[in-house]
Amino acid sequence: MWGPEEEQFKSYFPIGQRNGNQGRALVAQTTRIEITNVSKIYQTETKTVEAVKNFSESVKDGEFVCVVGASGCGKTTLLWCLSGLHPATSGTVHIDGELLTKPLPDRIGMVFQDSNLLPWRTLMENIELPFQIKKKPVNRELVDELLEVAGLKGFENSYPGELSGGMKQRGSIVRALAQDPEVLLMDEPFGALDAFTREEMNLFLLKVWERTKKTIVFVTHSISEAIFLADRVWVMSPRPGRLSRIVDVDFARPRHIDLQFEPDFIEILKSIREDVEGSKSGKGK
C-alpha cells in the first residue's frame, strides 16, 4: 500500500545506518528520556486517584518502547507526563538531559487514539497546522515524502470525513512526523481501528520508524501489538500504576507480520498476559 521502495526515503532519511538490530546497537547508547520517580495524583471532588506511582525508567535514543497494562493502569497518564502536557505530581522527566516542564513542540510529537484531524481542514491543511502554530515555513520535501510512504498521495485535498479510519490515523502520524521530532509519543493510536487495518498500520509504523530513527513510546492495550512493535515492553500494574516488569523483545528486524505466530512470540505473549491478568484480579502486589 505504501510501496516497499527504499528509494523513497533516501533524500531525507539516512538509510543504511541502521539495518536491523546490529546497526541500532551502535546508535542506541545515549539516553533520550529519563523518568525518575514519577508519580501522578489526580484530585477529583470525591476522591484522590494515584494514577502513577514511583515510576523510574529510561528510554534510549532510537528505541521503540511499548507500554501495556490493564485498562486504567495509568499508562496513558504516564505518557501524558512524558509529553509535558500533564506535569507529574512528583518526580522528574528529562528529555536529552533537560528537565521537562512544558510541551516541547520541536522535540516531542504526539499521536492520539483518535486521529484528531480538524474536520474543517483538508488533510494538507491539517498537516500544515503545526507549522502555522509555530510560524514556520512548511517543510514540503519532508511532507511529500511522508505522504508518499503513508500512501496518502492524491488525498491532500480530501477532508477527514472523506478518509477511512486508517488513512486518518496515518495522516495524523504524518502530521506529527512532519515536525521531525526526536520523540514520538503514541497513545493507543490504533485502538479504534479494525484488526486488519491495525496490522497494516503496525507495518507502516515499523517501516517509518526503521528509517527515521525516532524514539517511540507507544501505549497500547494489545499485548501482541506491543511485542510485535517494541524493543522493550513495559508492563504496568494498576492502582497505583507502577512498572511491574520489563520485557526485552529481540526478534530480528524488519519484522514480518507472521512473527505473531512464532512459538517464541506466543510464549512472551502468554507470560505478559499472565502478568496483566494477575495484576488485575489478584489485588496487585
Place this chain on the structure above:
Amino acid sequence: MATDNLADKIPDFNSSGGSQSSGGPVDVSAIAGIRRAKGIKEIASVVALAIVVVTLLEFILIWTNTEAYVFPKPTSIIQSLFTDFSTLYWKPLTQTVQTFFMGLIIGSTIGLALAVLVTLKPGLDIFISPYIIILVTTPMVALIPFLMLKFGFGMTPRVIAISLATGPMVMINSATGFRRTNAELIALGKSYGATEFQLFRKIRFPFALPMIIVGFMVGSIFGLLTAVGAEMVGGGMGLGNRLIYFSSLVQMSQFGAVLVIVATFGVGIYSFFTFINRKYASWDV
C-alpha cells in the same frame, strides 16, 4: 468547563471508540437541518401544495360567507400587499429592520465577547451565568414600558430590549460551543506550543462555529419577537405598531398583510443562517 485546564483533571482513559470525534459539538439538525426540497419536481410540488392550501382557504371563506373582520381573504391580503406596499408598509418595515439589526449587532457582539471571556477565564462563569439565565428566561418585551420611561419613545428602548434578547442567546450557544471543543484537540494544539489565542483562532472558534451560528439564529428570532412585541407596546413605529393600528380599525386585510411581512422576515432570518451554516460549517452536518 470540562475541557479547559487539562492539567488537573482525570482524562477519559476508557473512551474506547473514539470514532465520534469528527462530529461537531451538537446535533443542530432539529433547527438547522430540515431537509430541503431538491430538484424541480419536489420544489414544484411543495409550491403547488401551498397554492392549493391558500386557494382552499379562500373558497372556504367565500362559501361560509365569513366577514373580512373575522378572517380576511388571502386574495385581499395579497392585493393589499401589492397596492399598499410603498404607502402603508415600507416605512414601518424599514423601522423594524433598522431597530432589529442595531439590537442584533450590539447584543451579539457583547454576547460573543462574553462567551470568549468566560471560556478564557472559566472562574467568571459562576458570576455571569445567573444574569444570563435571567435574561434568557424573562421576556424582554416586559422591560419596554420601563425602558420607555427612561429613554422615551424613540428607537433606544427597543434597541436595548432587542440586544438583551439576542445577546444572551448568542453567548450561551457560543460558550457551549467553545467549551465542548474536544479536549484532545486542545491538547494537540498545546503539544505544538499553541498560545491561548492560537488555540482559539485555529481550534476552538472553528469547532464552535456551528453552535455560534445556531446561537445567532435563535437569538435573531428572539430579537424579532422582541422587536415586534416592543412596537406593539408603544412608540408609534414599526410593523408591531401597524398590527395594533390596523386591528383597532378592523382593517383585517392590512393586518394580514403586515403579518405576512413579519412572517417573511422571520423565515428570511432562518433561511439566512441555514445558508451560512451550510456554507461555512458544512463539516458538521
